[in-house]
Amino acid sequence: MVAIIYGLIFFDLINVDFGLSYTLITIGIYVVSNTIYFRKQKNIVCFESLFALTFAFACFLTYFIVKEGTGYAFFAFSSNPKSLVKGVALAMIGYHCYLSGLVPVKTNMLNPSNVPKNTIRMQSEMASLANWACLFVFVFFIATGGMNVLLMYTGDIEREDANIGILLYWILAYIVAAFASFSSVHFSKSANVLLNVLKLNKMFFINTILVVAFLLLSGYRSQAMQIIIPLLICYSVYVQKISAKMFFSILLVGFVVMIVIGMTRSGGDIESDVSTLYYFRDFNAANASLGFFVEEVNRNGVTGGSNYIPQALSFVPYLQSIVGNFVDFNSFALPSSRYYTGVFDTGSGLGTNIIGDIYYTFGFVGVVVIMFLMGRFCSYLSSQKSKYVFLMYLIFSGNSIFAARVELLYVVRMLALGCIMLFAISILSKMIMNKKSI
Numbered sequence: 001m002v003a004i005i006y007g008l009i010f011f012d013l014i015n016v017d018f019g020l021s022y023t024l025i026t027i028g029i030y031v032v033s034n035t036i037y038f039r040k041q042k043n044i045v046c047f048e049s050l051f052a053l054t055f056a057f058a059c060f061l062t063y064f065i066v067k068e069g070t071g072y073a074f075f076a077f078s079s080n081p082k083s084l085v086k087g088v089a090l091a092m093i094g095y096h097c098y099l100s101g102l103v104p105v106k107t108n109m110l111n112p113s114n115v116p117k118n119t120i121r122m123q124s125e126m127a128s129l130a131n132w133a134c135l136f137v138f139v140f141f142i143a144t145g146g147m148n149v150l151l152m153y154t155g156d157i158e159r160e161d162a163n164i165g166i167l168l169y170w171i172l173a174y175i176v177a178a179f180a181s182f183s184s185v186h187f188s189k190s191a192n193v194l195l196n197v198l199k200l201n202k203m204f205f206i207n208t209i210l211v212v213a214f215l216l217l218s219g220y221r222s223q224a225m226q227i228i229i230p231l232l233i234c235y236s237v238y239v240q241k242i243s244a245k246m247f248f249s250i251l252l253v254g255f256v257v258m259i260v261i262g263m264t265r266s267g268g269d270i271e272s273d274v275s276t277l278y279y280f281r282d283f284n285a286a287n288a289s290l291g292f293f294v295e296e297v298n299r300n301g302v303t304g305g306s307n308y309i310p311q312a313l314s315f316v317p318y319l320q321s322i323v324g325n326f327v328d329f330n331s332f333a334l335p336s337s338r339y340y341t342g343v344f345d346t347g348s349g350l351g352t353n354i355i356g357d358i359y360y361t362f363g364f365v366g367v368v369v370i371m372f373l374m375g376r377f378c379s380y381l382s383s384q385k386s387k388y389v390f391l392m393y394l395i396f397s398g399n400s401i402f403a404a405r406v407e408l409l410y411v412v413r414m415l416a417l418g419c420i421m422l423f424a425i426s427i428l429s430k431m432i433m434n435k436k437s438i
Contacts, residue, residue, distance in 0.1 A: 101375020
């Protein structure tokens with residue numbers, strides 16, 4: 001019903017002015033919809049809860065940012081109020097289609113009492129191999145110029161030269177190592193947190209220190225969340241269920257830490273004379289892109305998916321480069337984030353919005369269908385009993401904080417690469433074990 005009403009607004013069959021009342025009513029409906037959904041959920045540490053929070057920041061701050069009229073990415077907003085109304089309506093349509101895909105929810109595998117003992121557990125040998133593989137990727141990352149990442153936010157090096165690609169492999173290798181480490185240990189419910197944590201693979205502690213220290217020094221907050229959230233899920237599933245109160249306390253502390261990192265990662269002091277919206281500046285451009293892509297599609301139509309082709313090829317390492325030798329990727333439409341950033345000729349990547357990205361690619365029907373399928377996919381990941389599916393859920397959830405402000409295929413690419421890593425480690429582990437048994 002909500003999606004239908006906002007569909008009528010989107011197609012101008014219900015006339016709505018862009019203003020505070022429209023924004024507050026929309027936020028109120030969004031809160032009620034999520035309350036109805038989450039009151040049935042037994043485990044709050046999941047993709048859905050984090051995505052719901054950040055989706056709101058990425059889509060419903062538009063009015064407040066426009067009213068302020070200054071600040072990061074304000075220039076990207078459309079001057080046409082009707083486009084802003086349609087952008088917010090499109091976000092509500094997409095989100096409620098996603099909610100429709102989530103229900104009915106099957107038995108939640110992520111409830112600790114429902115964890116299957118064999119299907120998502122690994123042997124200690126595999127955990128050890130996964131951690132050595134993670135350490136190897138770290139060494140390779142550093143050897144190929146990974147230290148440049150530490151200089152990116154100081155302005156001493158460009159993003160293109162910061163070796164971000166290998167950093168992604170390291171993050172994925174760490175998530176696989178975390179999954180293997182937690183799943184290889186049988187924790188005691190009667191033991192305290194410290195005693196349980198000390199049962200983990202010792203090499204895992206080394207990897208954790210390295211990755212946490214590096215990400216804190218580099219100021220890469222998104223990548224930090226990509227590892228923290230999977231760790232919380234692994235702890236909740238394998239060790240002890242995290243209560244809603246504890247979860248939101250961790251979120252609050254994490255939010256404050258992320259703000260401090262964001263305000264100091266360029267080497268300056270913490271700024272004090274800033275507005276409240278400054279703390280959400282990473283989401284401002286995502287809000288702006290909704291109205292922008294509504295107007296872009298009105299002007300030039302949809303891309304039909306050509307912007308997704310190069311990204312889809314990147315699911316397999318180096319396949320994009322190989323195909324690029326025979327195909328001119330310049331003949332395809334630009335990815336939404338590159339197109340959006342390029343129009344405003346800014347040196348800093350503006351990112352995009354998942355709703356805007358889908359609309360730019362497949363139009364209104366694409367938003368309805370793909371967001372519904374995203375909900376079904378999320379429901380599938382949380383209900384199946386398989387090592388690969390659980391790993392995908394960890395990666396999927398690790399991206400929940402900024403999934404609303406990236407292109408759709410960014411997360412899908414990480415899922416594919418993570419499964420490839422787990423498959424390779426599984427094969428190597430079996431080979432080593434078979435060799436020892438001879």
